[in-house]
Amino acid sequence: MSRTPLISGNWKMHLNHLEAIQLCQKLSYELARHRYEQVEVSLHPPFVDLRSCQTVIDADRLEFKLGAQNCHDQNQGAFTGEVSAAMLAKLDVSYVIVGHSERRALFGETDEIVAAKAAAVAEADMTPIVCVGETLEEREAGRAAEVVSTQLRGSLAKLSRAQFETLVVAYEPVWAIGTGRNAEPRDAQEMCATARQVIDDIRRGVGSGVRIQYGGSVKPVNAQELLAQPDIDGALVGGASLDPVQFARIVQAALQACISIKAARQAKNQDRKNQDR
Incomplete structure (x- = not known):
């Protein structure tokens, strides 16, 4: 199944x-030299920058x-310092990262908390990017697949089948961030294949359509191979x-990967046709 690559820039703090x-503006200039219609790009600035970014994107x-x-x-509600999904939706936000490893490790977010946030994002007609990933200790103990499966099952527990169909999952090994x-x-x-199988186990038939990102020290030098x-x-x-x-070079790497995958698929289809003759 064809899935449009999504390259997301997490600016953190x-x-x-x-x-x-x-x-x-600089990123727009860099990308304007190329055509990248086959790739989707999302930018995730801090909360205080959202309105400014929205204005320049629109203008x-x-x-x-x-x-x-x-x-x-x-x-x-009385949640000092917090921002709701409904508020973000009014700023034309399309994607919201939930369950990033830094939120889980530094702010104690559990799978249950992540599930509630993912559901709130989806209910506000935005797309959650749900992050999962193992620590170095968990990987070395041979528990990476188990950890990611548990996180997915817990973090996606409140999404409906329709919401699964627009879901994005980010696999980010904690030791690589x-x-x-x-x-x-x-x-x-x-690991991404494992995540896709778990998603399909949770909601049979949707796994092939869910986009799964990789996160963890992604750079131009490794982006295309990944x-x-x-x-x-x-x-x-x-x-x-x-x-x-x-960042523009990473977007270009995604475009080149799309072209290569499409060419390989066409060659495979042609081989099948030739064999059928």
Whole structure:
């Protein structure tokens, strides 16, 4: 099944609103040199930058989707310092990251909390990017698949079948985030394939349509090989997304992977036709 790659830039706690505008404009300039209709791009600035980014995206008719890094699971209430999914939807946010490993590790978010947030995002007609991934200790103990399966089953527990059909999952091995290390393409593919099978077990028949990103020290030098894997449908990019040149090269890598996969598929179909003659 054909799935449009999604390259998401997670800016984390970087850039004020003026710097955010500049980055949007610089990235637009870098990408304008190429055609990338086959790839979707989302930018996830800090909350205080969202309105500024939305304004420049609309005014300059940029081809980016606006994303957020987190949200609360309630629409409103006495939750000082929090931002609701309903508020984000009013800013034309399309994607919201939930359950990022930093949220799980630093802020104690459990699978139950992530599930509530994912449901809130979906109910607000946005798409949750649900993050899962194992620590180095869990991988070395041979528990990577078990951990990712448990996280998926818990974190997706409140989504309806229809909501599954627009879901994005990001597999991000915790040991590869911000460390300069990344999973080997074969290992990343294996884990993303495992995630897809778990999704299909949860909601039979939807696994083939769910986009699964890889996240963890994605850079131009490794992006194309990672994105060429059959079960990797994009990337959740951290540090490299703050550099418009590097991020544009990752988007281009996704485009090249699309072209290569399409060419391989066409060649395979032609071989079948030749054999049938």
